[in-house]
Amino acid sequence: MSVAALVTWVVTAGFGFFMLMRWLRHGGLRRSGSADSHFPPARVFTHFGLAAAGLVVWIVYLLTDASVLAWVAFADLVLVATLGALLVRRWAADGRAAMRGGSPQGVDLAEQHIPRAPVVLHGLFAVSTVVLVLLTALGVDGG
Numbered sequence: 001m002s003v004a005a006l007v008t009w010v011v012t013a014g015f016g017f018f019m020l021m022r023w024l025r026h027g028g029l030r031r032s033g034s035a036d037s038h039f040p041p042a043r044v045f046t047h048f049g050l051a052a053a054g055l056v057v058w059i060v061y062l063l064t065d066a067s068v069l070a071w072v073a074f075a076d077l078v079l080v081a082t083l084g085a086l087l088v089r090r091w092a093a094d095g096r097a098a099m100r101g102g103s104p105q106g107v108d109l110a111e112q113h114i115p116r117a118p119v120v121l122h123g124l125f126a127v128s129t130v131v132l133v134l135l136t137a138l139g140v141d142g143g
Contacts, residue, residue, distance in 0.1 A: 001140070002062055002070075005132035008125050009055050015122035019114050020048060028110035037110040038090050047083040050076055058133070070137035077130050084126065091119065 023044065027036035054076035061069035091111050 001132055002136045005129055005136055006058060006062060008129040008132060009058060012122055012125040012129055013051060013055060015118045015125065016048065016051065018118055019122065020044065022114050023110045026108075026110040026113040030110075036108075038094055039087060039111055043083055043087060047080060047087060050083070051080045054080060067137070067139075070133065074130070074133050074137050077133055081126065081130060084123075088119065088123065 023037070023039065028039060028044070029041055030036040054073050057069055057076060058073045060066075061073060091114065094109050094111055095116075
């Protein structure tokens with residue numbers, strides 16, 4: 001189960017990296033007269049950084065089998081998931097606004113260039129990762 005969590009975590013990270021690059025390429029960090037993104041860069045990079053740090057903790061857990069690291073990774077994922085939920089909420093709101101004829105401020109927002117499929121897949125793999133990490137931390141055997 002712990003290796004399955006690693007696999008789902010890496011797949012989740014792949015989708016997340018794709019979305020991050022898409023957001024950056026479409027002006028996510030630009031701060032001109034009108035906002036090019038409703039995503040606060042601090043939230044985006046904190047989400048990314050905590051997810052990457054948690055993955056490192058998980059790999060160290062796999063190498064050492066120190067149960068405290070499984071719990072640290074789980075706590076990290078709770079924070080990552082909370083930040084991710086806030087980003088998805090904003091992404092969905094901007095997407096609905098775009099379908100009604102433009103973003104709320106009439107600008108082309110960077111997050112509107114992130115397709116639905118990677119967002120959904122990132123979320124599904126993320127939930128799977130959280131569940132697998134929790135089960136591993138609880139000592140539930142997958143076999």
